[in-house]
Amino acid sequence: xxxxxxxxxxxxxxxxxxxxxxxxxxxxxxxxxxxxxxxxxxxxxxxxxxxxxxxxxxxxxxxxxxxxxxxxxxxxxxxxxxxxxxxxxxxxxxxxxxxxxxxxxxxxxxxxxxxxxxxxxxxxxxxxxxxxxxxxxxxxxxxxxxxxxxxxxxxxxxxxxxxxxxxxxxxxxxxxxxxxxxxxxxxxxxxxxxxxxxxxxxxxxxxxxxxxxxxxxxxxxxxxxxxxxxxxxxxxxxxxxxxxxxxxxxxxxxxxxxxxxxxxxxxxxxxxxxxxxxxxxxxxxxxxxxxxxxxxxxxxxxxxxxxxxxxxxxxxxxxxxxxxxx
Numbered sequence: 001x002x003x004x005x006x007x008x009x010x011x012x013x014x015x016x017x018x019x020x021x022x023x024x025x026x027x028x029x030x031x032x033x034x035x036x037x038x039x040x041x042x043x044x045x046x047x048x049x050x051x052x053x054x055x056x057x058x059x060x061x062x063x064x065x066x067x068x069x070x071x072x073x074x075x076x077x078x079x080x081x082x083x084x085x086x087x088x089x090x091x092x093x094x095x096x097x098x099x100x101x102x103x104x105x106x107x108x109x110x111x112x113x114x115x116x117x118x119x120x121x122x123x124x125x126x127x128x129x130x131x132x133x134x135x136x137x138x139x140x141x142x143x144x145x146x147x148x149x150x151x152x153x154x155x156x157x158x159x160x161x162x163x164x165x166x167x168x169x170x171x172x173x174x175x176x177x178x179x180x181x182x183x184x185x186x187x188x189x190x191x192x193x194x195x196x197x198x199x200x201x202x203x204x205x206x207x208x209x210x211x212x213x214x215x216x217x218x219x220x221x222x223x224x225x226x227x228x229x230x231x232x233x234x235x236x237x238x239x240x241x242x243x244x245x246x247x248x249x250x251x252x253x254x255x256x257x258x259x260x261x262x263x264x265x266x267x268x269x270x271x272x273x274x275x276x277x278x279x280x281x282x283x284x285x286x287x288x289x290x291x292x293x294x295x296x297x298x299x300x301x302x303x304x305x306x307x308x309x310x311x312x313x314x315x316x317x318x319x320x321x322x323x324x325x326x
Contacts, residue, residue, distance in 0.1 A: 015305060019298070023077050026297040027070055030290055077298065081290035087284075089276050092295035095280060100299065102172060103276030109192065110199035115254055118204040118245065122211020126246075127238070129216055137208060144205040149264055153198040153271040160194065167193055170273040195272040199264060203257060207250055214246040221245075248315055255311025262300050 061069060076083055082092035087290040144152075161169035168174070168191050173184070218224065219242060227237050269278030277296050284292035 012013040014091055018305065019302065020074060020077070022301045023074060023186025023294070023298055024070065025072055026294055026301070030293050030297075031069075033067060044322070054283070082295035085289055085292050087287045087289050088292070092291050095292060096277065096295055096299055099275060099277050101279045102274060103262075103265055103269070103278065106192065106195055106199065106269070106274060106276060107262055110196045110265075111203070111254070111258070111261055113196060114200040114203035115250070116205055117200075119211045119250060121204075121261075122208040122250075123215055123243070123246070124240070125208065126215025126219070129212070133301075134212070138212070141205040141208045144201045146203065147204060149198060149267050150271055152166065152201055153194070153268060156194050156198060157271075169194070172275050195268050195274055198271070199261070199268045202253075202264075207254065211246060211250050214249050215242060217244045218242045228269060237292055251311060255308045258304050258307040262303060 021154045061072065064072075073083070082096070084090070085092055085095060088095055092286065121137050121141070125134040128134050158165045172191055173187050174191075223238060224242060265274075265276065266278035266281050268274065269276045270282050273279070277300070280292065281296050283289075
């Protein structure tokens with residue numbers, strides 16, 4: 001028990017150190033980008049004289065040396081303070097808290113859809129390797145993987161919204177009527193179809209290809225041959241012997257890809273005017289709103305770390321040998 005507590009404490013310390021390192025890197029990266037927030041704010045207010053810019057820099061502490069700004073920022077992060085937005089005039093935590101649910105709804109739905117359908121298609125292709133089913137799935141997976149996310153999103157809007165008129169093109173929900181209950185759920189679900197499909201398509205293709213290769217590899221393992229020799233049915237062999245082992249690399253890779261999935265939501269949210277962190281990130285970049293950018297990057301980093309911890313837990317559940325080894 002004491003060993004388990006010590007291991008958990010050591011992991012928490014590592015996570016805390018990792019978050020501080022990420023926060024430091026994000027700070028230096030954002031401040032290395034061209035553009036002066038004070039000049040942007042002054043320009044958008046209709047004046048850009050040097051005196052006003054100097055006042056704005058002093059107001060937000062931008063006139064301090066970089067190491068002093070970094071120290072102040074890390075102290076705020078350690079106290080769970082993400083700062084104050086230059087442009088929105090609100091705490092960054094409030095802005096992120098308003099947008100985070102929409103982003104999580106979009107990314108989690110796309111992630112689960114891509115993982116489920118990709119694993120299913122990959123299993124089907126792997127079990128029928130060399131046949132026409134395998135060829136069709138492999139070609140479609142390669143096609144989806146090659147499509148740029150923004151292009152796919154625009155094509156879906158043109159086809160299903162503009163031409164056919166089946167689905168809404170933009171937004172989180174219908175503007176105007178005050179929907180409640182099941183009507184609101186159905187309305188949001190309808191608005192989610194196109195952005196979720198766009199975000200999930202490329203990762204679905206990746207998981208399908210990876211699952212196919214994993215199934216083909218597992219199918220030739222000794223324990224599968226032994227199960228066949230004992231007369232186990234094909235369905236039982238697939239469910240109890242092949243899928244558990246074939247899923248391990250797919251789930252592990254999915255955890256690693258979580259950061260790219262969250263990053264990809266920036267493009268999708270911009271294309272579909274989805275009111276999540278992606279849109280907030282785009283606006284913050286254009287406005288040089290450093291505190292908002294740093295807050296978003298930090299929250300995304302913490303989400304990626306949490307997803308990787310969850311992935312590690314799931315892999316240990318699927319294969320208990322990993323738990324004993326670790």
